[in-house]
Amino acid sequence: QSVLTQPPSASGTPGQRVTISCSGSSSNIGGNYVYWYQQLPRTAPKLLIFRNNQRPSGVPDRFSGSKSGTSASLAISGLRSEDEGDYYCASWDDSLGGRGVFGRGTKLTVL
């Protein structure tokens, strides 16, 4: 069982807005930054959102992140077919001496 809880799947049609949730606890999301990684088919993961709501250069502003308490969410607006892939939330967890934790991932399907 993963420390961070994400829905296993999400879907939307082109142009729609979808959100993916990520739930944690006070030892991870509640006290540390949240990150979102995008993994497109057959590629290495890519940093999509860092420090809760910041976008690396080159990431379209269609992607946005937010955090509230021990939960976070990723929103994708203007959905495009090339957004289809897996999305993972991640955070540092201060328990057990410190460790990185990922959600199990959400598979996004563009219908």
Added chain:
Amino acid sequence: EVQLVESGGGLVKPGGSLRLSCAASGFTFNSYTMSWVRQAPGKGLEWVSSISSNSYYIYYADSVKGRFTISRDNAKNSLYLQLNSLRAEDTAVYYCARDVLAKIEFDYWGQGTLVTVSS
């Protein structure tokens, strides 16, 4: 251009050992925490281990503690992961990643190296 290139993966029997390497270039290697993240076939990402820039701070996932050892050689711009007492469940693609904030902020990833543990 930042580049991370993993090597050392392969097929190994249960109980065996393997040493993974990650060659870094295009940035000041000794200024960054580095990490290993793995992904079992068809599964999600799992953080494995992190090592601070001067090797002072080292962290491991519970699933590998006592069996895997992370290390680095800043003179060679290289990161390593020694895998011992390997189990079938260690079968995965192992990615090397640069950690900006030393707390799972991975801004660059390698392409990964596949480790298969099977008899």
